[in-house]
Amino acid sequence: MLITRIITATILMAVLLPILFFLPPIYLGIFFLIALVAAAWEWSRMIAPEAKKAAWLYAVFCLVIILLLLGMQAITWQFSLLMMAVLFWFFLAPFILAKGMNLSLQKFKPFYSITGLIILPATWFALVFLRELGLVFLLTTMALVWVADIGAYFVGKAFGKHKLAVSISPGKSIEGALGGLLLCYLYAFLCVTFLPLGDTLFGAWAIQFGWVPMFLMVTVLTAFSVFGDLFESQLKRLAGVKDSSHLLPGHGGVLDRVDALIPTMPIAALLAGWI
Template identity: 80%
Template sequence: MLKTRIITAFVLLAVLLPILFFLPPVFIGAFFLVAVLAGAWEWSRLLNPDAPRAAWLYATFCLVIIFVLLALQNVAWQFSLLLLAVIFWFFIAPFILAKGMNISLQKLRPFYVVLGLILLPATWFAIVFLRELGLVFLLSAMALVWVADIGAYFVGKAFGKRKLAVQISPGKSVEGAVGGLVLCYAYALACVFFLPFESTIFGAWAIRFGWVPMLLMVTLLTAFSIFGDLFESQLKRLAGVKDSSQLLPGHGGVLDRVDALIPTMPIAAILAGLV
């Protein structure tokens, strides 16, 4: 399993790194578009595993939404999609997560169908917007999610005692979440001190609003990266599966790898728009 996991990671890096550093930005958009469509396919399979054709239609419909919004060339429509996603994560997702496993996927299936067609395209538009601000801007925002995950894993392993969401993800602990947040603070400060201010969202916020608002922004993004992870874990448990798919051998599915990015990218895009 470890060997398969490493091989898959190397293949993905071999594809992604040249796209990031040697090709025009449109190729990054294309790469993440494929990832979003794969995520849409997995989302549909989680909701209705006995309807494989519906999963392809769902991914196609997700693609149509993205293309229509691009064709309209109206930033207000794209912003509205991002805002809908952010509103969900702020005001609806916490109540869904608070229910734990005491909700019915069958009853909420229509809601989740519509939800995926908002969250997944919004994630793609957020990534494209952040890339337009700069490659380092995008990568530094995405890296915050990975830093939070690394910090939570190692601190949780060493000191984790109190469960964060025992029904949804028994392996996550309060101590791990705090450890991830502290590491994110260190990471954000390093970005401010060692990179040009305008090249990252952390530097831009520190200059525009000050240190305390910048750290509050980091707290917000870190918290919602955890929300995204928990939300996908809850959906998988409701669907009765361990992984969203087997598209990435050794890693599970695409949603398993990008779950924390789904809330953080739209929120980061909105916050970046403020500066």
């Protein structure tokens, strides 16, 4: 299993690193597009496992939404899509998570179908927008999610006693989430201290608003990275599956790897656009 994970990760890095550092930004956009369309396919298979052909149509529909908004160059529509995604994560996702496993996937299938066609395309536009602000800007913003995950894992393993959402993800603890947040504070501080201030979201916010609002922003982004992880875990449990798919051998599916980015990136894009 470990060897499979390493091989898959090595192949992904061999593809992604040249795209990041040697090719024009459009190729990174294409890479993200492929990943998000694959995530849409997985999303549909989870909410309607019996309709395997429909999953392909759902992925195509997600692709059409992205290409249509991109082709129209409708900045207002793209912004509206980002806003809808952010409003979902702020005002609907917490109530859904609060329900735990007391939900009927069959009953909420139309809701999840519409939700996927909002939050997945919004994630792609957010990633592309952040890349337009600079490669370092994009990578440091994405890295916040990984830092939160790493901190939560190790602190949770060492000190985790109180479950964060026992019915959804028994392995997550409150102590782990707080540990991830503290590590994110340190990470943001290091970004502001050692990188050009305008090259990162954290530095830009520290310049514009000061340290306290910057750390509040980090708190929000870290919290919603946890929300994204829990939301996908809840959906998988409702669907009765361990992984979103087997597209990435040893790692599960694309959604399993990007779940924490799905809420965080649209929020980060709006915060970056604000300044």
